[in-house]
Amino acid sequence: MEILSHDIVIIGSGIAGLRAALEASFNTNGKLDIALISKTHVMRSHSVCAEGGTAAVLRIEEGDSFELHAWDTIKGSDFLADQDSVELFVKLMPKEILLLDHLGILWSRREDGKISQRPFGGHSFPRACYAQDRTGLYEMQTLYDTLQRFDNVTIYHECYVTSLIIDNNVFKGLTAIELKSGNLFAIKAKAGVLATGGGARCYNFTTFSHTTTGDGQVMAYKAGLPIKDFEFIQFHPTALVPSGILISEAARGEGGYLINERGERFMKKYAPEYMELAPRDIVARAVMKEIEESKSGCVYLDLRHLGEDKIREKLPSIYEICKKFAGINIVNELIPVKPAAHYNMGGVHTDSNYATPVNGLWAAGEVACSSIHGANRLGTNSTAECLVSGKIAGAKAAEYANSINEFELPKEAIKKEEDRIYKLISKEQGDSIYDIRKKLREIMDKYVYIFRIENGLKIAIRIIKDLKSRYENASIDDKTKIYNTDFISMLELGNMLELSEIIAMGALLRTESRGAHYRLDYPERDDVNWLKHTLAYWTVDGPKFEYIPVRITKWKPTIRKY
Amino acid sequence: MNKRYLIFKIQRYSPESDKNPYFKEYKVPIVKGMTILDALFYVKENLDSTLSYRSSCRMGLCGSCAMLINGIPKLACETQISDIDDGVIELKPLPNFPLIKDLIVDFTQFFNKHKRVKTYLIRRDFDEQIHPKVEYLQEKNQLKRLLLYAMCIKCGACYASCPLMIKNERFLGPEVLTKVYRYISDSRDEGIDERLPIIDSSIDGCWNCTTCSTCKLNCPKEVNTLDSIIETRSLIVERGMIQDTIREALESTYLNGNPWGGSKWDRTAWMKGLEIKNLTLGEKADLLYFVGCTPAYENRAQRIAKALTRILQNTNVDFGILGDEEVCCGNEIYNLGEKGLFEMLKEKNLELFNKYNITRLITSSPHCFNAFKNRYGKISFEVQHYTQYIAELIDKDKLKFSKKIEKKVTYHDPCYLGKINGIYDAPRKIIENIPGIKFEEMPRSKRMSLCCEGGGGLMWVKVAAPRLGEFRVKEALEIGAESILTACPFCFIMLDDAIKMINANIELIDVSELVLSAI
Known part of the structure; x- marks a missing residue:
């Protein structure tokens, strides 16, 4: 197997990965040898799908403050956020917005030429900086374009990382398959940044890209790292029916209404003050209740009163998406929506500085869990976290890499991975991975969705375990080496099965309702027993769970009302 | 309810087992709202899991799934099957990229073109740029203009459309040139003098473009590639940096x-x-x-x-x-x-x-x-x-053909008539009205018609041989046409040059001449 060598390897090319590569380059004057490895082409990452905005305190003189942003985030998290992580996050954000501005992003502007900000759910001040409703795409463009400045960054497009190499709790590198050739190779690196994004494609109705399959979480999990708070899945209240494509919260931020079958703005029943701009967990549950009561299959997003000019200027993607995917003209028609799996609050356990428990390995973006989102993330805090965590992880990894001496990759780890891959691909005759995948998504939607209950979760866990053993005997038809998408689908499915098990088991154990995790049989938050983080560790028999306390600095948990 | 099925004719090719690409047909049940990408997933999950294609966001933003759908580069995810009424749906990989497997092409060269042309915001004070203190101001009107050029998702549809890529793979192409212009024209940028000399070239730069507009026509995000190239030329001309x-x-x-x-x-x-x-x-x-x-x-x-x-x-x-x-x-x-x-x-x-x-x-x-x-x-x-x-005149019976012309002819669409102004039918109607004539389309016609390389001022630009006209004449020869018709003086000259250059045995006629000879 070919072994390549770099100072830092960054896994994933979304906002967090690109930001990390830039920070490491800035801080070392373009000297550090950086590998950026992505299973897609860079620029095809799921980050491009982020629509509504990026939160930051820019206008203290107009009434915003770090305190407010932190409080909104912590209250939004249903008090599961680690407060020191949140405080660091809100303080670093404004610089990130300015940096993107200085790198050329097309932030939407106010009349005075300054960066414009719009209201967003759960935020008590309009602090979502945005680029129309294509914020993620423009952030990605800006970061990718700026990366072209640096010759020290080697981009490995379309290389699927199959494992992390960790020796005595020290990060050493990784193994990956180059799709174009089908060759397995290894990268030896002094430091690593895991930035592979979320992983809720294990649901059927989801806003996630097809490629967002939780590969990073599972490569870390299998390497012994704990996965934190993974039972907390965000369901975005407004995904287009029937495709599940995201209709940005910006639609409500700009003044859109949610109405039910009877034409009522039903949010007045659930969040009289914040209405449509309550946090997502609350709106998603409200929408589900309305759907269940009316048996209508969806509720409606009403943007008609915004007028065509505002829609075309501020929400062009929503306009285009509804037209192309649903044949709807939102200027004079309602958008049918329902909640869809959208975001993982949980992820690879890190500290406030995005360091994982493994020396030399950081995690950034959605794959990481430094616990700023707790049990429910506020809209526009995710792209924000991608930027901040990318910056921190990039800087720390660069600093660390510069302090490490040369070493050899442990041969046995490579050999083991080679054998595993060979065994997987060469299996003859077995279950279809696509049947298993279909079944998994079906049961995740049925039993591990917004409303959860003991019995349902138990059924789900039983089926997931069964699917896992079927997966052990699954095989694929495509036995070729070059660009084998059948095989990649197989690896991805393996990851989704692992993560689904963690989600369902964590959800079963957590006998309370907090943020996005709602138990019909335990409808109240239980701070006495459950104000704590879940950590899941991999074992042959399934996840082993441990719990750690939440770090509370200033804000004591209170009743959460909107 | 009866299920409706459609036949998908999909190009297959595995470099490990196939000498050449071939087509395989799949019968796919169609449901309302189904996209081409949905159909590909159906095939992979139910009929043939070896079929290879790229996809990710399925909402028209990541640029993974561009392919030729019935001959036109489009995103599979945002193309509704119901919008295609041709009966059969034919899927092929994007042209102008090296083929890897099935519908997957190699983007290496595409991505490698970005670095050299400095597609990023340049400031004289780099340190201030990466350690910002105060936001730069930007006027709303300026922003509005930049947005016309910015919504690129790097899907490659423009690159696959660009006729120049057929003969000159060094050409930077519409995506890169548009990106460069987007930065040059940004009020925050100070890099115009560094970039213009790089793209002011008829070897790989903006003087290759024939302004044929195929890129703009096929861009799924309606990025104004064409104007950005012309605007760039304007900046170069303003500085007096032009060829003799x-x-x-x-x-x-x-x-x-x-x-x-x-x-x-x-x-x-x-x-x-x-x-x-x-x-x-x-x-x-x-x-x-x-x-x-x-x-x-x-x-x-x-x-x-x-x-x-x-x-x-x-x-x-x-x-x-x-x-x-x-x-x-x-x-x-x-x-x-x-x-x-x-x-x-x-x-x-x-x-x-x-x-x-x-x-x-x-x-x-x-x-x-x-x-x-x-x-x-x-x-x-x-x-x-x-x-x-x-x-x-034909419609109103004011022009009647009295002579039979028994020839097999084909028609070359001038870009400024067809792609740019949508006039595909009028010349075809004239030709088909002529008694005795046998008309056949070339493989690349109408919206994907191959440019002659005479437009965009390229009549007066020193450009390397072979000219695109030669590819076009060969295409006409391949379908066995005796005459190649066109309706544009530039096309006429370029095709005439090409015929002489490759010594082709084919007659070149302007539609006007054909009409005159049949009256």
């Missing part, structure tokens, strides 16, 4: 009203022996025939003007010309980036049309037609390309 041949053409246009170096007094030399009303001499007519510089001055193209004149005379149309007062329409001058000169020509022509009360005119050239129709602002006269006018 371009300079000569511009000077000739400034001094004599034509880019061909002819004297302004020779504009009517082509009509020797023909009696045509000259509207500038006090004669009146219902219709102005705007001859255009190329048919007026270029030896080979003069036959178009002659043929058209005789058709109009044969059908008793009351028409006239502007004689020596006619000046260049400015279309190619605009394409070369000399906007000042274009404005001058526009004023001059509008003044003439006004002075001689022109209410209706026809042009020989699609380029003149385009200038008047799309680049002169609001106009008070009706303008048609001659093929539209003749098609109308």
Whole structure:
């Protein structure tokens, strides 16, 4: 197997990965040898799908403050956020917005030429900086374009990382398959940044890209790292029916209404003050209740009163998406929506500085869990976290890499991975991975969705375990080496099965309702027993769970009302 | 309810087992709202899991799934099956990229083109740039303009559309050039002087572009690639950094009203022996025939003007010309980036049309037609390309064909008639009305028609051989056409050059000549 060598390897090319590569380059004057490895082409990452905005305190003189942003985030998290992580996050954000501005992003502007900000759910001040409703795409463009400045960054497009190499709790590198050739190779690196994004494609109705399959979480999990708070899945209240494509919260931020079958703005029943701009967990549950009561299959997003000019200027993607995917003209028609799996609050356990428990390995973006989102993330805090965590992880990894001496990759780890891959691909005759995948998504939607209950979760866990053993005997038809998408689908499915098990088991154990995790049989938050983080560790028999306390600095948990 | 099925004809190729790509058919049940990507997933999950394609966001943002859908580069995820009414759906990988497997092509070169041209915001004070303290201000109007060029998702549809890529893989292409312009024209950027010299090149830079517009037409995100290239040329011309041949053409246009170096007094030399009303001499007519510089001055193209004149005379149309007062329409001058000169020509022509009360005119050239129709602002006269006018004469039974022409012919779409102005049917209607003629399309036609490489001012740019016309002539030969027809003086010259260059045994005819010979 070919072994390549770099100072830092960054896994994933979304906002967090690109930001990390830039920070490491800035801080070392373009000297550090950086590998950026992505299973897609860079620029095809799921980050491009982020629509509504990026939160930051820019206008203290107009009434915003770090305190407010932190409080909104912590209250939004249903008090599961680690407060020191949140405080660091809100303080670093404004610089990130300015940096993107200085790198050329097309932030939407106010009349005075300054960066414009719009209201967003759960935020008590309009602090979502945005680029129309294509914020993620423009952030990605800006970061990718700026990366072209640096010759020290080697981009490995379309290389699927199959494992992390960790020796005595020290990060050493990784193994990956180059799709174009089908060759397995290894990268030896002094430091690593895991930035592979979320992983809720294990649901059927989801806003996630097809490629967002939780590969990073599972490569870390299998390497012994704990996965934190993974039972907390965000369901975005407004995904287009029937495709599940995201209709940005910006639609409500700009003044859109949610109405039910009877034409009522039903949010007045659930969040009289914040209405449509309550946090997502609350709106998603409200929408589900309305759907269940009316048996209508969806509720409606009403943007008609915004007028065509505002829609075309501020929400062009929503306009285009509804037209192309649903044949709807939102200027004079309602958008049918329902909640869809959208975001993982949980992820690879890190500290406030995005360091994982493994020396030399950081995690950034959605794959990481430094616990700023707790049990429910506020809209526009995710792209924000991608930027901040990318910056921190990039800087720390660069600093660390510069302090490490040369070493050899442990041969046995490579050999083991080679054998595993060979065994997987060469299996003859077995279950279809696509049947298993279909079944998994079906049961995740049925039993591990917004409303959860003991019995349902138990059924789900039983089926997931069964699917896992079927997966052990699954095989694929495509036995070729070059660009084998059948095989990649197989690896991805393996990851989704692992993560689904963690989600369902964590959800079963957590006998309370907090943020996005709602138990019909335990409808109240239980701070006495459950104000704590879940950590899941991999074992042959399934996840082993441990719990750690939440770090509370200033804000004591209170009743959460909107 | 009966299930509806559609046949998907999908190109397959595995480099490990196949010598050549081949098609395989799949029968897919169709449901309402289904996209091409949904169908691909159906095939992979249910019929043939070895089928390989890329996909990710399935919402038209990540750019993974661009492919040829019934011959046109599109995103599979945002193409509704119900919008395609051809019966069979044919899927092929994007052209102009090396093929890897099935529908998957190699983007390595595409991505590698970004670095060299500095597609990022340049500030003189880099340290301030990466350690920002205060936001830069940006006017809303400026932002609005930049957004026209910014919504690129790197899907490769433009690259697959670009005819230049067929012969010159070094060409930076529409995606890169648009990106460069997007930064150059950003008020925050200070890098124009670093970038312009890199893209001011006819080897790989902006002078390769024929302005054929296939890229713009096929961009799923409606990025204005074409204008960004012309605007870039404008910036280069403003700085006086232009090739001699371009300079000569511009000077000739400034001094004599034509880019061909002819004297302004020779504009009517082509009509020797023909009696045509000259509207500038006090004669009146219902219709102005705007001859255009190329048919007026270029030896080979003069036959178009002659043929058209005789058709109009044969059908008793009351028409006239502007004689020596006619000046260049400015279309190619605009394409070369000399906007000042274009404005001058526009004023001059509008003044003439006004002075001689022109209410209706026809042009020989699609380029003149385009200038008047799309680049002169609001106009008070009706303008048609001659093929539209003749098609109308046929409709009204004013033009009848009496001779049989037994030939197998094909038709080359001029870009400025077809892709840019959507006129595909008029010339085809004329051809198909001619008794005895056997008409066959070339593989690349209409929206994906191959450019002759004569537009965009490329008549006056030193460009490396082979010219695209040669590829086009070979395409006509491959379908066994005896004659290749076209309806544009530039195409005529380029194809004529190509035929001579490769010594092809094929006849080149302008549609006007064909009409005349069949009357």
